[in-house]
Amino acid sequence: MSSQLEKSIESIITSQTDVNNKLDQLLKLEKQNRLKEHADQKDSMLILESIHKLLSSCNQNDKLIETLEILIKKHGQFKQNIFDFVVLIIESLAEVEQLNKLIPILDNKIYLELAYCKLVDKIADSYIEKKELHKAYDSISKLDLENVNTIDLDLKLSILIKQMKLCNQLKKYEDTIIYSKKIIPKQIFKFKHLKEKFEREYYLLLIEVYNDSNDYYKIGSTLNLMIDSDPEFKEDELIDCINFLIFSDYDTHLNISLLSSLQKQNKDLIKLIEVKKLLDSFLSKDLIFADEKKSLIVEGKYSFQKPKFDDHVKVFNLKIIEHNIRVISTYYENIRIERLIELLNIDSKSVNVEGVIMDMINNNQITAKINRPLGIINFVPYGNDNKNIITQWTDNLELLLNHIDVIDNLIEKEKIVHGI
Template identity: 25%
Template sequence: MEGGGNLDAAIESLLNVEKQMRLAGDVSGTKKAVTDILQLCFEARAWKTLNDQIMLLSKRRGQLKQAVTVMVQQAMQYIGETPDIETKIELIQTLNSVSAGKIYVEIERARLIKELAKIKEEQGFIAEAADLMQEIAVETFGAMAKTEKIAFILEQVRLCLDRKDYVRAQILSRKISPRVFDADTSKEKKKLKEGENIVEEAPADIPSLLELKRIYYELLIRYYTHSNDYLEICRSYKAIYEIPSVKENPAQWIPVLRKICWYLVLSPHDPMQSSLLNSTLEDKNLSEIPHFRLLLKQLITMEVIQWTALWNAFKDEFENEKNMLGGPLVEKAAEDLRQRVIEHNILVISKYYSRITLKRLADLLCLSVQEAEKHLSDMVVSKALVAKIDRPMGVVSFQTAKDSNDILNLWAVNLEKLLDLVEKICHQIHKETMVHKAALKV
């Protein structure tokens, strides 16, 4: 095969054999002829001829599906042997064009696109790599392994985040249900066949399901960090914290648990935040970081928190997060932490006071009257609190306005209590009277 003429002659001979086998409908013979042609081109390192033969063989009249499949699979093994990046890209593009629109080689095409996108990313063309990956909808591939599907979609999400396309990243991430990570993999192996569809084994470089779970939630953290959605960031860290490999290693779970505590404190007060706060406080591992247990305890205690004292106590811990696993907190975290402390203090004050002057409220919050009024108004608008401000009088009322039905119900309850008390008093008077009558008879 040293001379080009010998190669061409050998290929021509094999093409005649391939034609006879194809017309005769001999599947195994056609596959053998096709693979032999590709092997000759590869051994001669004739990359251009290899590309030409792949295109030629795929377009021959009545070409068998099995022959196209085996040809694409064999040529994919040669991608790693190409002498330079240009040859590699050309071979991938040839195989991509051959497999386009053919369901029986859809998995191979997805892997080719992933390989091409990786090359584009290494060259610095992240937007182009993201566009390439978005062409493939692997969630519709019935024969692809579940872990490979998830890994492919996660790669799509990552590239969208890298190009700062957060809307598309969110849409793609919703293709993965969090419940899929809790599936029992041992049972799944027994269900590899459904009808005639055989699920292929995932390649060796695809991570395990639990590792994919971690990657999934780390990508979600990147997405939610962009929108400063602290509660969702906290829930994502909580999911990572529940992974067995993380929970067994203190070097991994301590930084994650610290992040859970910080983002719980940063989250606005609502039922979900309150539920997560109480469940985290019940975690025995929290005793390993007592400073954070104290921080969470302050949030559930109905007492006013002094911001200056809190910040002085936790400033060093806050700064240390930059050096911990998972990176620093978001940029405006310190400002939002102060906001959460003020909101907590206003909620505490509303529990103890039905009416309070704005000046007294501002003193308790260590703010100016204008700042106190602004924070209170923001909480009322977000429906975290019910309050009314009488600005001319400078008085805040935390009492809820009652409609006529509530007033009547309250009156009826009070009247019922009054009648119960009258009945008890009559009973006591009657009892005392009977006792005294008995004493006089004696």
């Protein structure tokens, strides 16, 4: 770096002339440096920093933006210097109106795409601070991060999470899902700093979406992922995980597999006596009696909370009925519907037992036939036909894969403990 250049800059800055005159002299100095045979990148950056310092200190931000627009058009500029100059300007501007003036200047310039992302991110933050969420969403939703090759993962995730959060706040849940698919947890959260910084918020935002649409299995399975990846998870998250998996459609490969795994693997259930009782009851081969239902309801952060409390109680009661029917199907070959209602201890006027049984048959929870004229249900044990052989094979395969996942998690924990 030329000491002569430093003296020239100092002389201009400390002169008694006005700001415009000083700027003209600095721009003239910049042009001389740029056009000389062996232009120096460091010297060029020093001049740009001096221009920024001069105009910022005098609160001449509009002039600073105009100067940037002029310099970008000049041939022979060092692109890295212009990039750094742009970043300096973005960091120094506070007014969202001035930040918006930079958008057309930076747009469609590949070497400034990262600066453009930082600019839009700051604009969105400014709108969020002012509670102008629609404007924040409109600005940040224009970013297509897939085509930004120079962006680092930290900034990319920060923007994607912000996009998801804004979508949730504006009830644009379909857009949340679109943005969430741009994050691949297994690839991204294997990096410790990204996992610690973003993983939890990412999953919580998805749970908000699933909770709105009553997608119980996705809520439960997402919470299960959080519990598996975070040893310091909250108790109400484990409660919600179990509740929502119970609310889910019965499937031995999905919710029942996860519930069984939690029952066997999760040591924290010992501290949550009521939740353990619920899980043990639901996975047992015993009937759950009517007087037990209230004691099995355990509130979580999302489950059994207003405004969905009544819906959750209704679903929970249905799952208890389904559980009891599955249990009865293992002990009875046939049973009268009146006797089944008596055993279930339910009000036949409020619950269509026959309809519940038909749904369970259609969903492969039980195999049965209903003789309506006689009012008898015939429970048919699973045979050894090809369909059931395939079902047993997939059950065994699912069990094997679960064991592999558990072993993989244990190996990872050992690696972390021993610093391998």
